[in-house]
Amino acid sequence: MATLEVADLRKQFSIGRPAIDGLSFAVPAGEIVVLLGPSGCGKTTTLRCVAGLEHPTSGEISIAGHVVSSPERGILVPPRLRDLGMVFQSYAVWPHMTVRQNVIYPLKHRKIARADAGRKVDEVLELVGLSEYADRPVVALSGGQMQRVALARSIVYRPQLLLLDEPLSNLDAKLRLRLRDDLRVILKQTGMTALYVTHDQAEAVVLGDRIGVMRDGKLLQIGSPDEIYNRPADLFVANFTGATNELIGTLVERSGGFGVVDFGDGRRGEVALLHALNLGDKVRVALRPENIAIGKQDGVNIFPARVVDRRYQGTQTVYDIDLFGRRLEVLELGTAARHQVGVETSVSLPREGCWAYRDTGPSSYD
Structure with missing residues (x-):
């Protein structure tokens, strides 16, 4: 491990802003770190720099204490000498080979006795759940099974570091969910250090010991899934991880980690302060749809609202409500849609789930 x-990694392709702009993070031995962000944020470029497939403009990359990339010091270790495993979006399996032949291939270039190589292949095929498919041609497998072959081939020689670039994005929804859950178990059983890139928040939460959220080549926040989801560093992180509602107001009171925001017309609510804010500051309050309760009468932030739309989804219902003249989305679990469109009702906004950030413009995360 x-x-x-x-x-301080930087990658400039040509004119314009850098693809990676002063990125610093560490992945401790045996940990899975997920880089999460929208397309074009620099996460795949970061992974390719770690792999040696892209050459950084500046900064340093070290694996197991050895510097493998440092433009300033003239160090650039080629990919084949970095002892990496890589799993890509495309399955990248050899179509003319069987499952076993695909997985044993990396061992042929390492001085491993045939018996040992056979044993390693058997072990890893069992780990990824493909033992019974060992002698089948890979072209006879499903997409999910092919990706398991690619994973097995990447870990059979136990590389120091495993890099995964959106490995589930080409699979259908059901397969993606199953392999996502299995993948964390497999990686933890190998004890491997892994850097995983995705734009899928649910994938990041299930797989990552820590998640790094990126935007425009910068790392906005890195922390446990719980930290990222419950204490987002800024409005972009909050919005990207599902806090899609916003209220606008002015901070009028402050006490420790909480404050009071005036939303206008004398309507005030208690909020959590995740930024250093001053009294009188204009703020945007981010809220998750699942943290708003409709029809609740008790608590600190109870306000009248009107249901303006309803989308029944079987196991949950999504409502649009009008609150303070703004349209907010509310998600309620359960197989019954309890509230009618057009009704006036009360809503509860938990203060721990109302995250206040400084208002920096029309929309801080466009």
Whole structure:
């Protein structure tokens, strides 16, 4: 197991803003770190720099304490000497080979006795749940099974570091969910250090010991899934991870980690302060749809609202409500849609789930 360290990494392709802009993070041995962000945020470029497939403009990358990339010091270790495993979006399996032949292939270039190689292949095929498919041609497999072959081939030689670039994005929804859950178990059983790239929040939460949220080549926040989801560093992180509602107001009171925001017309609510804010500051309050309760009469932030739309989804119902003249989305679990369109009702906004950030413009995360 190896530690990955990335220090002040920068990658400039041509004119315009850098693809990676001063990125620093570490992946301790045996940990899975997920880089999460929208398309074009620099997450795949970061992964490719770690792999040696892209050459950084500046900064340092170290694997297991050895510097593998440092333009300033003239160090650039080629990919084949970095002892990496890589799993891509495309399955990248050899179509003319069987499952076993695909998985044993990396061992042929390492001085491993045939008996040992056979044993390693058997072990890893069992780990990824493909033992019974060992002698089938890979072209006879489903997409999910092919991706398991690609994973097995990447870990059979126990590399120091495993890099995964959106490996589930080409699978259908059901397969993606199953392999997502299995993948964390497989990686934890191998004890491997892994850097995983995705734009899918649910994938990041299930797989990552820690999640790094990226935007425009910068790392906005890195922390446990719980931290990212319950204490987002800014409005972009909050919005990208599902806090799609916003209220606008002015901070009028402050006490420790909480404050009071005036939403206009004398309507005030208690909020959590995740930024250093001053009294009188204009703020945007981010809220998750699942944290708003409709029809609740008790609590600190109870306000009248009107249901303006309803979308029944079987196991849950999504409502649009009008609150303070703004349209908010509310998600309520359960197989019964309890509230009618057009009704006036009360809503409860938990203060721990109302995250206040400084208002920096029309929309801080466009």
